[in-house]
Amino acid sequence: MTAGAAPTRSGPQPVLALLAAAHGGPALAVGVIAGLLALRSDLRPLDAAVLTGAVLTGQLTIGWGNDLRDLSRDRAVGRTDKPLVTGALPVAWAVRALVAAGLACLVLSALVGWRSALVNVILGAGAGHVYNLGLKATWWSWVPYAGAFGTLPSVVTLAGPAPAWAPLWATGAGAALGVGAHLLNTLPDLADDERTGVRGLPHRIGERPSRVLAVVLLSIASLLAVLAPAGPPPAWGWAALVMVMVLAVLTLVARGRVPFRAALAVALLDVVLLVAAG
Secondary structure (H helix, E strand, O other): OOOOOOOOOOOOOHHHHHHHHOOHHHHHHHHHHHHHHHHHOOOOHHHHHHHHHHHHHHHHHHHHHHHHHOHHHHHHOOOOOOHHHHOOOOHHHHHHHHHHHHHHHHHHHHHOOHHHHHHHHHHHHHHHHHHHOOHHHOOOOOHHHHHHHHHHHHHHHOOOOOOOOOOHHHHHHHHHHHHHHHHHHHHHHHHHHHHOOOOOHHHHHOHHHHHHHHHHHHHHHHHHHHHOOOOOOOHHHHHHHHHHHHHHHHHHHOOOOHHHHHHHHHHHHHHHHHHHHO
């Protein structure tokens, strides 16, 4: 199939192929997190919707950029789960989608204020592209995740009527969650990555240490979300913390993609705690 050809009818629908190549699940999860934080903030509903769109479109560009960047590597290891590899999604379509989403991210980010826009574009979407372009193969592969997740609360607070950085505990919880997600997300692909020369932090320290470190970081993030805000933790906060601990244990014993999905569940639970804490 040529780069500009349409997908065959026997393959996935074009929209589904585009979403798969954009890593739609994680992108949507980050968008939901941003949306929940925005709805709980002092933003007007329209501004909250625009901010959510700005974060989501930025995340979509990271996914498409990742699959375009890794196309030759994914072909070498026979990744049949990648639409660009199987031909279900033409390369030209992914490039156009990336450009369109990138422009949308810039416009939507600007509409909610220059402070929030700079953080979202540079430390959010920008960090993801730095990761794609080479940082993922170094000891510093965790830095983009720490930066993007750690500054996500500030993307919201800097867009408010009284722009300010998010509290340090919220930044720390987000950063810990981001690095934990990075470690777990990489585990299923360690062997394929090694074959093609990609050696980030998880590859260098190994599968078991990566899994343990991820659990520690996720637990720290959860404790910060429950205990750090002012005032005594509510009863349901303690219950949520118990659920987080159960999911953290699951990341130690599960295989395949389950650890990453458990990490996303922990992230969503922690966001609920962050949103409730204001």
